[in-house]
Amino acid sequence: MVVRNKARLVAQDFYQKEGIDYEETFAPVARLEAIRFLLAFAASKGFKLQQMDVKSAFLNGFIEEEVYVRQPPCFDSAKFPDRVYKLRKALYGLKQAPRAWYARLKSFLLKSRFVMGSVDKTLFLLSRGGDTLIVQIYDDDIIFGGSSHALVSSFYEQMSREFEMSLMGELQFFLGLQIKQGLEGTFVHQAKYTRDIIKKFNMGDSKPMTTPMSTNTALDVDEDGEAVDQKEFRGMIGSFLYLTATRLDIQFAVCLCARYQASPRTSHRQAVKRIFRYLKFTPELGLWYSSDADHAGCRIDRKSTSGTCQLLETSLVSWSSHKQAIAAPTLSDFDLRFGRIPLLVDSTSAISVAKNPVLHSRTKHIDVRFHFLRDHYEKGHIDLIHVVSANQLANIFTKALEFDAFTHLRGELGVKGVDNALIKGEIESEWTGLIALLV
Known part of the structure; x- marks a missing residue:
């Protein structure tokens, strides 16, 4: 058996x-x-993403400040034992090491004619002869893909000449997300993580539930209730918050329970356990990517809970369940341009107010900032389309729903199981040859 150990210099x-x-x-x-x-x-563009890792990434960055280190063991000088080293490049452990590495990589990509995103500074795009290459950076992990095999291969070879790289092949695991790319689309899930947290909090023997929260649940401060272990309660909430990266179906229930972390009671813990029991019933659900407000809903401060979801064609990319407004992400970094964006609204009154340029007694109290939609409607940026409440996708982020309504909206938002996503088993594609070539 061959055992390999990795050693590196780390600054104190x-x-x-x-x-x-x-x-x-x-x-x-x-x-x-x-x-x-x-x-x-x-x-949506029909190409697969690849992943590569930069070996000893933080050792590639050049530092601007004067930094001196002791002579490390086995690198000490017999002639000058009392002297120190002046660093030219970063070391692991230096506070500026991540910044120095990012600056080095950014400079290299910009010199290679990539364009950096104006909003997302970790996104880089290269256009050449009608083809597009996309590069996303996360520390020393790089995700990349493009519409041209030649362009993708050229990028990897270019990176390998500049840095010591390790090609990891088709993107399958990233930040705890399990990713399966196929000809029909991409399936993203956290099944392993779900099973791990169920086991961690000893919920493996619990009875499965079909929804994360009962429609009869009405959580409040419950000052007379029995207090529970705050550390355990916060641990459960923290585990759920990461799971919402793909499980939008538990977003509302988790956010509602999270409001009571300061002083959790038995009723709050029971609501959290219900979420675990639902996860046990649906551990394999994930997001499938194919090629509303609850008025005065909070029982504490009577603020409204707003829910939003944004889709790119049929793929859900962003969602929220908040007691305050949020801003939709820009699409300009991907060079996507849209004409009139459709907004589905379940209130005919809201649509009428937005479309009607006449202020009357029922709307004169509304502040100027609330006429944001009217302004964009008049400029032709958006279309306001009425949709019945039963088909309002954001309802899943604002209230507890019955099983039929819950599963309907969950499916409409692209939350499916492996079988439903049509990617069961291995799917061969023409990219297999590219990976063999690069390796």
Whole structure:
């Protein structure tokens, strides 16, 4: 048996002082929302994403500050034992190492005629002869793909000449997400993570439930209820929050339970257990990417719960369940341009107010900022389309629903099982030959 150990020099960064040894440590990191959008975009364009890893990535960055380190063991000088080394490149452990690596990689990509995203600074696009190559950076992991095999192969060879690279092949695992790319589309799920947290919190023997929250559940502060272990409760909520990266069907229930982390009671813990029991019933659900407001819903401050979802063609890329407004992500970084964006609204009154330029007694109290939709409607940016409440997709983010309504909206938003996603088993494609060639 061959055993390989990795060794690297690591700086003792506790001696660094802000303003002396370093000025800034910030390095952009791709958000999960950006990864989902990339997967949806690649699926819609019909190309597969690949993944590669930069070996010892942080050792490639050049540092701007003067940093000195002791002579490390086995690298000490017999002639000058009392001297120190002055660093030209970053070391693991330096506070500015992630920033230095990102600056080095960004400079290389820009010199290679890539265009950096104006909103997402970890996204780079290259257009050549009608073909497109997309590169997404997450520390030392790089996701890339394009419409041309030659362009993708050329990019990997170019990166290998500049850095020491390891091609990991087709994107299958990333940040805990399990990804299956096929000819019919892309399936993203967290089945392993789901099973792990069910086991972690000893919910494996619990009775499965068909929905994450009962329609009769009405959580409040419950000051008279019995207090429960706050550390365990917060651990459960934290585990759920990461799972919502693909499981939008538990978003509303999780966010509602998360409001009571400061002083959890037995009633809150029972609601959390219900989510676990639902996950046990549906561990394999994930997002399938094919080529409303609850008025005065919060029982504490009477604020409304708003739910939104944004789709790229038929693929869901962003959603939320909040007590405050959110901004929709821009699509300009992917060079996507749209004419009139359709907004599906279940309130005919809201549509009438937005379309009607006349202010009357029932609308005069509305502040100017609430006429945002009217302004964009008049400019031709959006279309307001009425949809009955039963088909309002955002309802799944604003209230507990009966089983039939819940499963209907869940399916409409692209949350499916492996069998439903039509990707059961291995799918051969022409990209197999490309991977063999690159390796």
